[in-house]
Amino acid sequence: MAVSVGIALSATCLSGVSASAAPADPLAVDFSQTTGAFRGGATGTLYGLGDDGVPSQAVLDGARITNTSQKPPQGAQHPNGDALQVEKSFFAGGGKDLYVYAQDMYPDWAYNGGKRPGDANGDGVWDYLPILKQVVEDVATKSQDPSKYVFIPFNEADAGNWYPNWSTQKDQFLADWSAAYDTIQSVYAEHGLGHARVGGPGDSTWHADRSADFLGYAKQHAQLPDVFIWHELGTNNLATFRGHHDAYTALLKQLGIDPIPVNITEYGMLRDMGTPGQLVQWISMFEDEKVDAQTAYWNYAGNLSDNSSRNNGANGGWWMFNWYGDLAGAQTAAVTPPHLNTPDTLQGLATIDDANRKATVLFGGGSADVALSVKGLDVSTFGETVQVQVRADRLNGAEGASLQPPVVLSTTAKIRNGELQLTVPNSDRYAAYQLQITPETTDPQPVSTALVNSTEAENATIAGATVYNQDPSREWSFMASGGKDVGSFNKAASSATWNVTAPTTGDYRLSVLGGANQAPGMHALFVDGAFDQLVKYSADLGWGYRGTTDVTLHLTAGTHALSVRASKDGSTLLPGADITLDRFDLYDITAGEQAVYPAAEARLTGDAALSWQSPAARGYATITGNASATFFATTAETGYYDVTVHSATTGTGATLSLGVNGRTIALPATSGPGTFDSTVRVFLPQGVNELAVRASAGTALIGGISTLRGAVQKAADSDPAAVFHSEAETLPRSGAAVVQTEPANSNGSADAQGVVRDVGYIGNGAANTLTIPRPTGFAAGDYQLVIAAANADKSAAINYNPQVISRFLDVAETGGASTRAAFRHNYSWNSFWDKTVPLTLTTDAGALTLGNATAYGPNVDTVTLAHFVSGAPTTVKVQTGLGRK
Template identity: 50%
Template structure:
């Protein structure tokens, strides 16, 4: 492509975030779409203890992140209070889950296992339930553990063939066999014994060959690996999956050589290649950070292995890659983008430093069937030049549409909106299949996605220009008073820390006069959403917002993780506040005091980034078909008057993942076409909500007013008779929220021990009215009851429960032992719904979790409780019909 053409392309970019630094040369990433490197594997989306209990994380988060493999706790395991593989397998296998791994040694409660020493024969185990009595029985104790764990999977799992047993976890690192010179023979004998015992159980149940993974070393160990493979080959006990861990900062530079050495070792032993899973990778600093995660994804995808993010905090949040019970952080969106490549072939990507640490890296892929090419990249502070070649004009034509999205760091608990389009190009002409695009970089922690298609019927530039106005500022760039800027070095503390957007944040916000101010120009009169990314260390807290020196509300923060110095003030969440502004310039002031005399409760909160988004127009968010996941025969269509639309019919399905920053009602707008009378069915979060119809051939725009949950909402599109969907758009409809009924805990009928607690304002709580109902559950008598006032009709509802749960159980060296509390919902005497409610960090800090229910009566009251254990504390419940009004369809 000529220099002049490249300049013209760059000039059409949608502006508003960053611009290339004056005089700075961009870093070049070369992507050759003609040089195919194999089928996309997608295995780097694995997690260790990413799952807690059923629904933690929610199904929308699991499916959207496209998790293909996970390691979880053994049945009967006591290492952690949640994470049992059998209990979470339904959610894992629901869509994309392929391989469930079990850490068999996680039967033991302590770390290192069994005090770090290999057990002997001092116990007699009950193989039915894993309990034991003291006293020898002539069988090695751990072999009994292996047997009852394998037996539990064989008999209790619906998919035992999809399990992989890991008998030994980090045996070289303090778990039983660290002294290889003197313990090699013992380990090899124990490996053989465990291997044979698992196969014996599988044979007993007619299950064929059980898959076994190992050795599971803390790092690549050439000598140990050679000895193990040589022994296992000779004794018929080769691992089905070869496992080791890659956990340090420098592993970003050394992994590929480790992998090459492993493959060379296999060849020297005359072995065919064994699949590899790096069952623990990354440091604290990498989790939730797109620009870090993409570096790991790239290495593992290049070598076509599976890999699992390490478990540094608590189970059930995909290793810190989700926000709140149902929300996405920026890390989740990188998982989602990576999973979107399923069905593609990867292509050759050449970064400036192929084996560098903390450097620009990327993945390229082509989906020939759908005529869609993608590049994912991140990891640099420099602007990036994409040098694209090999775009086959028989696939893409000579003109292409391009959209580039940016995904910037929002903290571990900060809600990330759907990544915005920062550049869009309509109908760029290719020259010999080549194209160069210059893309400004927000910072090294951001991630980016490029999607190329043939020219679509929709105008991608116009769609990008129609996005709601947004602006943002790093906290360190605000005007600060009585506050301190701190640099968060990504290599400090060996990577045992969380990172800050732009590399810095603002702390010591602990004086009456502490404030951070931002002068910003807004484009029109209306309502804007202020979002503050910050860390409230273990307790909820508050700041005051002033606009042009006038009080404009309270910024209420929920508590964030404050387990230790690594997370305190650095495990950042987000707080949102709506504010009305007139067009023009304003000074927004975030203050620790509302009156200038006293500090607000728990106002010592770090600030990382502040953004302002126009929501006056309902914040329309368009999800184009070019970004849909297409399943069971659905495909993008490139002929007719709906080019680039998703053709769905029969069992074909299109999946998309829509963000709701607020729980409430949204107009879901579907642009589609049909060649005859047809319909499009919408399933939201697993439940069919609406069908939109057309009685003839044509192009249509349909609308349905649907209740969406805070965070990520999985929307599936079906069309039994056939349709082509061009896009789906969500538009916030706050006026429709009047259809929902809010019941405060104080207004519920309490039964048994259930009682109301009022919190002092000094706690900084985000409970409405500072009150909640507690001591619910732990028996059928302790419940709260809600009368059918305002929702006296049978039908489908969402029950959004605002709750607190800070229960922990047991001790661990570094993992908080969080308990997911179950809440059951009864209509009269019939249970109509249930869900597990994850950790909220403080009993004074309340999050929200939605339970879908179908009510069959108009007058039976609802009872909330838990027959077997304590339920979460409840602040309030919002009951909302899932659909209001009748969907409409009009020609377009």
Template identity: 30%
Template sequence: MTTGLLAATAILAALVVPAAPATAAAAGNTLVVDAATSIRPVTHVGAGGLYAVSTDTNPAPGLLTPLRLKQHTQPAPGVQQLGNGATVPSGDILKTANAFTRDGAQSYARMPDVYPNFPYRWVSWEDWTQKVNTMVKARVDATGTTNINGWELWNEPDGTWDTAKAGPFLDGWTRTYRLVKQQDAVTPIIGPSYSRYYPDLMRDFMARAKADGTVPDVVVWHELENETYNTVDEHVADYRAIERSLGISPRPISINEYGSPSQIDTPSVAAHYIAQFERTGINDAQRAYWYESGTVGGLVWNNRPTGSYWLYKWYGEMAGNMLAVTPSGDLDGFASYDSSRKIVNVAFGGTFGDNAVQVKGLAGFGDQATVTVNYTPRSGRMTTVDAPTRVSSTTIPIVNGAVTVPVTNQDYLGAYQLVVTPASGPTTSYQQVYEAENATVVNASRLSSTGASNGGYVGRIDGLGDGRSNSFVDFVVEVPTAGAYSLTTRYANGGATTSTQGLAYNGGAYTMVSYAPTGAWGRFATSSSTPVTLKAGYNVIRLAKGSPNFAGGTGFAEIDSLTVAPR
């Protein structure tokens, strides 16, 4: 949702923030995390934003990289939208592509933002056809631009489609879908992008789309109402029932706008949303654009982090698999387990008083665990917070495979992080094994196998051509010091001859990685090491079958993991 109606925003804001507790009486809730039960690979599904990037350098390069953002929605080429007090259009997806690609993110292109006003002011079908043709041609011609993974044909048609002038939206969807596909049969199409989940509208839309052969590749709606962070699961269940009843194969679901105006600045509410997205199998979700573009919905201000930024930083630190989490009252959260380092990472919030987090399933952690609790406040979007607050760090016994960590005098608006490791610390001082299924996967598939480390890998890395069809995996790697490192890949090559992929890092030149046959697909071996020189902090490493400035790999290979070690 883009809007300049700040007065309406102020009215909404007064409705959404939870009421402060009258006393400091203990809430007495216990959040339960099961480290032995994985629900899906870590892919940071709730990390991203609408109009998250304003220009190639706003936010500043490197500021968002630690968040490992998955997905943005940016305006399509030729944007004219002046949202939220802006004086010039910003965020054109072709002009900002380098910024989100640099961080390992992808983006959908929102087409109707070529109109200058919101709600959009329809002119004519002749005008819209010309606009669509121009936008699609600009993207197709940008052969070196990657990480654009969807055309969003319209935005919130329940309130912005001019039926009187343009005719019924379902007719308009079919017409626009076919118009785009005539020029670009490669890039996925996403929609219908209703402003909320409407069961009847969604059923009618999907039935018509199936009949017309225009079912979107990714199904989208928004979650912007005051209480929807508690009802995402109901909406997903209803939508999946619609698919089954119509005989439509399951589509990835995108919530490409979430959070009402005051929710967006409340870390505890963001934690609730992300918890729902992870549990319900959402593919991606983006923070709503209520204020300035280039702030990821208020995560940064003047190129410095706000309180909410640190919740997403904790999310970005998650690796391995997401875990089963059982909420208690208003206390909810999400968690991961990195088995390569023996780290359980929990982010949570939502209630007040004295509460606790229980982490069970800690087999292999020994008799004691080190538990560290951090906190970030609801600072507001214009107040920066340079670092989270360390609440406590202690060593406690593991009893029956579990620890219970108290959180006293909890702030119901802020968010908390709990990190649990064996008492001796993580297996390695920094992450060295990066699972491919946790990385940014472009034009390839996340697959599962008992033979893969962590149970998952990336296959079908087969695409060659231009920036729309190239296949690659981008790893966001963090190292403690600048210097010489070696990279090894755990891979499978079921072919009869050696295959190759290109390896590049931080936008540099490509070198070739070779994969000898392993005897079968899904049967993994380790490649020879490749020497690299990395900078301290974050580096983006790409393994590609095809990519700009790379002639292309030969044969085929599946990627299980990437290991980064000092030389």
């Protein structure tokens, strides 16, 4: 439909979401007022990376983390997060600045008991300086790129770390800054590395007095920091940061100091992490001021500060990072929220990409319908009629598996005087939205209808359990969807029952958002009063650290009563049933799990650009030579998917290739002008997959990609010619590796006797291994090895962070190479997650041996070896558009 200026556009609300309030004052966006180049540094992280491979490369690439702070090599503050261990994946993912918290060499918090070290051995050298020198020496001699490091010699010196009393300790701190600064520079000079970048002062909050004294002293001694650092942690900092930054810039001017970039190396509270509507408030504020900023580290290293899920997954926070990262290369535009500098209110940021004729607004944080007042849309760029699309990103728990955010508004609109007014229905303060405005596209995406019911657990009929208010003002708590959840689900009579309406007879995916307290568990799912199946939950960090668990149902068209219960028979409590319930989402997957990723949402590199000339390919990306279009696609489960590249050519054709998480698949060439679908069946891991389209010959217009997993693709998972699957306990073992029987609450795979068994004590010596004999028909080539594993390893408690440890397995092919796989901590030794390891095997019969000569690996429940590609890729000429088959 076309809508005139001044008439509100409205989207279809998600089924089951309560009615929204009337729009408040509008969020005003003026694309004619640009405010500078997009910086993109507001999604930095503190200890967001844990080890090489934690998080996965696809998760890291999709989040586009430009800056992170990590511990120094061999730092004792935490068992992982070592800068040298994570730099390879960080730099490969577009990382620019790797900060090192040098004081994290100390094991305790506050450092050294909170007291400044002295000169214990009486050698005349301050005891911290040899420690600092070793930190810099390790980076200078072992890093692949020391120029990308920034050293932070002092962290929160004002808050119990050596110099809390400025009136009596100012001179000591300033003298120590000089000593630390000179030590850092001397190491780089010794190795011919030039200037070493240093960040400071690193205060826990903004201090005008300390900052003035520090900057004045540093200028006088030619020891100014390369990056000025402080922290903005509490909710109220959403109100005060802009004032602090204004005071900082005024201070530089007053002291005659040239601009020094800022990094807020810790921001936000527990309630902000993984919550799109909270994150967008922080991110928009920092981008508006053109500073870098890093999410705080409240739990464990390796999951982007609670903004990614499990081994390879996206949660709501990750999609916020991804959307923000996608704005690279654009110009930011002026945004006026209804209430600037007011926490927990509607905020937003906007960019305009003139080259690709695309305007984007990210917004959220309010509880009412969002009225957007947009102006400054140049008709010469966009045309008189524009395409308008809005996607919604909801809170889905820290360990929740969030798939592609659905389209909730899709329409065209007339632009008059450069203006457009629209309203996006909203009642969820925890949600964020992405608005894209482009010229009219050939393949507009429709409003999603996959989610047929969303019911907050507290709105179900509850028996034998308690509804708890999860007050959003509690900074130290994770947020619950809808502000409430259901707990004390620990009696045989505990149940939650709600009604759903299936639009057609078919298959449905029920996704339960809940929290299992450091142990897996299970519930009985009843449909219309009859037992249907067990719902097996993975362990979570705690009842509030929620994740998703999915099961598939077959429903007839019409209304049904669904019920999750703590007992299957009404009298016997199921093991591990005391699980917090937050929300129930029901998705229609009768036609399969489908997702479409248009070119307008791709990351374009090289000479790739969106094209708007051809009526048959408006909004397609032109790909030739070294150009590429990269899409970050999310999958609900591990297995075979049909991945389709939709393209058009105007000449003699083109030869395309599809990169899948770094491995390239050649696609059959297109022939002559026309529109084409090139499809390949690929075994994909659950979670985030990086899909890159290139043209090895000719020029193509790429409309986008789609993914499909339906009955045919699932059947391929069971084809013995394509997939080998085995319980770990049936495979050959050596040395100390032993079969273990797990408790009844395990979420692992049961054997023929109905008992969950796994293999433990793999590794910690070269002889302790588990071997996968090479199946017949699995000759040299590309494969995916899926290992269902559990790892609950932690070191002794030092401070408030869970001191989690990643474990590793080396997969060695007899006669071939060895591949290392990282397994992040997953809370319980009998809670199993799939880890997909890409393998390129070079022999036709060499067995695969799992081991680790130097440390223990995880417990292993099952192994699956699958051909990376099943069947031959195809290219066919089509008349339909992207996602219209």
